[in-house]
Amino acid sequence: MILRVFAFIWCANLLTLLLFLVLINLVDLSPPEDIQIRAETRVLEQQVSDIYRIEGKAGALAFWRQIAPGFPAYALQADADCSDANVIGAADQGCLHLSRAGSIAERLQIIQPAALPLTIGALVSAVMAIFLSRWLTSPIRRISQGLKAIAAGHLQTRISAKLQTSNRELQDLGRDFDFAAERLQTLAEGRTRLFHDISHEIRSPLARLRAAVGLIEVSPARGASLAGRMEGDISRLDHLVNEILTLARLERGDILGEFQTFDLLDLVENIIADANFEGRVRNVKLTYSGVKTLNVMGNPELLHRACENIIRNALSHSPQGGIVQVTGQQIGDAIILEVADEGPGVPEANLKNIFAPFVRVEKEIPSAGIGLGLAIASGAITSHGGTILARNRQPNGLVLKISVPLKTSTANLIAGNAVL
Numbered sequence: 001m002i003l004r005v006f007a008f009i010w011c012a013n014l015l016t017l018l019l020f021l022v023l024i025n026l027v028d029l030s031p032p033e034d035i036q037i038r039a040e041t042r043v044l045e046q047q048v049s050d051i052y053r054i055e056g057k058a059g060a061l062a063f064w065r066q067i068a069p070g071f072p073a074y075a076l077q078a079d080a081d082c083s084d085a086n087v088i089g090a091a092d093q094g095c096l097h098l099s100r101a102g103s104i105a106e107r108l109q110i111i112q113p114a115a116l117p118l119t120i121g122a123l124v125s126a127v128m129a130i131f132l133s134r135w136l137t138s139p140i141r142r143i144s145q146g147l148k149a150i151a152a153g154h155l156q157t158r159i160s161a162k163l164q165t166s167n168r169e170l171q172d173l174g175r176d177f178d179f180a181a182e183r184l185q186t187l188a189e190g191r192t193r194l195f196h197d198i199s200h201e202i203r204s205p206l207a208r209l210r211a212a213v214g215l216i217e218v219s220p221a222r223g224a225s226l227a228g229r230m231e232g233d234i235s236r237l238d239h240l241v242n243e244i245l246t247l248a249r250l251e252r253g254d255i256l257g258e259f260q261t262f263d264l265l266d267l268v269e270n271i272i273a274d275a276n277f278e279g280r281v282r283n284v285k286l287t288y289s290g291v292k293t294l295n296v297m298g299n300p301e302l303l304h305r306a307c308e309n310i311i312r313n314a315l316s317h318s319p320q321g322g323i324v325q326v327t328g329q330q331i332g333d334a335i336i337l338e339v340a341d342e343g344p345g346v347p348e349a350n351l352k353n354i355f356a357p358f359v360r361v362e363k364e365i366p367s368a369g370i371g372l373g374l375a376i377a378s379g380a381i382t383s384h385g386g387t388i389l390a391r392n393r394q395p396n397g398l399v400l401k402i403s404v405p406l407k408t409s410t411a412n413l414i415a416g417n418a419v420l
């Protein structure tokens with residue numbers, strides 16, 4: 001690359017120099033030696049021509065023989081067909097032609113004045129071309145090095161600060177490179193953390209199952225009493241695997257199923273009724289206020305799952321006697337559902353993280369969940385082209401706000417899956 005840019009710049013410079021030289025010749029800015037020789041040739045021609053006119057061809061030749069020793073570089077020759085431009089004499093007597101041989105050194109002397117500036121120009125332009133080509137190609141070389149580093153797995157590579165270019169397009173390219181590298185790094189770290197979390201979650205029930213099997217082998221009589229616990233661990237594993245599969249399928253975008261228009265409020269009211277029933281133990285009440293229908297187009301199962309998790313989270317984090325307010329509105333082309341509880345909320349720094357898989361924020365009220373509910377809810381909402389946000393409320397409590405477009409296009413569905 002650098003070699004080609006160098007060759008291009010240098011050739012352009014040389015071409016300019018050559019054009020300059022041609023121009024000098026065209027306007028006859030010839031060096032003084034050249035002018036002197038031409039004047040001398042013209043005088044000699046004139047003299048021989050005058051003698052020829054007076055004394056004829058033989059006289060002209062005799063005259064030349066006399067003066068020739070004084071002009072060794074010249075020769076007077078017969079020109080049979082009188083074709084030369086500076087011919088001496090006429091065709092009936094036979095023409096003569098005065099030619100100048102000139103030594104190589106003499107000829108070189110003629111071009112010497114132009115040769116020096118040409119050589120210096122070529123050298124200076126070569127040096128300039130090297131610097132220029134290095135400077136022009138350095139951002140591209142940096143980007144290429146960055147790409148190689150990313151390909152080699154160094155995802156922490158960033159280049160925009162090192163580009164050292166004032167070219168806006170290249171600066172944009174550097175920033176885009178950094179953005180892409182950051183996304184790749186986040187995704188790669190997320191994957192690694194996900195694998196770690198999955199294996200961690202699976203290991204505990206598996207270890208308990210192995211211990212139970214060991215106990216049964218030692219004393220088979222305890223089998224009946226351990227069966228219940230084993231059943232619990234097996235269903236936990238079953239639930240975990242199902243949730244992971246749902247998350248993976250959401251990510252791939254093949255869970256969207258049949259599209260239909262339905263009233264989301266019907267689903268939400270059912271969830272609220274169930275949650276109110278469960279909440280009676282701790283005197284937690286759930287209420288709904290807002291519009292009477294929440295018609296949306298989408299996958300009822302996915303949206304049900306998302307709403308159920310959010311409402312159940314609110315219930316499980318509510319204190320004794322707490323109230324969970326669910327509100328529904330239609331604003332523009334979207335429906336907005338808010339679930340606000342009076343629980344401990346989430347530390348501000350963790351508000352975004354709770355939508356990542358296996359994130360469980362430490363809190364006073366312990367949760368028995370596995371930390372996949374909000375990740376699945378987020379995937380379900382974004383795959384419908386909607387958004388999900390969490391914010392703390394004053395004096396305490398958490399508000400989960402979901403917004404789903406009334407009509408979801410296929411483009412939205414596919415774009416939304418990138419969020420997971």
Ligand SMILES: Nc1ncnc2c1ncn2[C@@H]1O[C@H](COP(=O)(O)OP(=O)(O)OP(=O)(O)O)[C@@H](O)[C@H]1O
Nearest residue numbers: 313314317345354360361369370371372373374398
């Ligand atoms: N209403 C809430 N109030 C306070 N913290 C919450 C609330 N909702 C969610 N969280 C925090 O976000 C974390 C993630 O929630 P998520 O629903 O994904 O997982 P989970 O409820 O722990 O498990 P599950 O997979 O069974 O839903 C919770 O563990 C909790 O720390």
Ligand SMILES: [Mg+2]
Nearest residue numbers: 309313369373
């Ligand atoms: Mg949950």
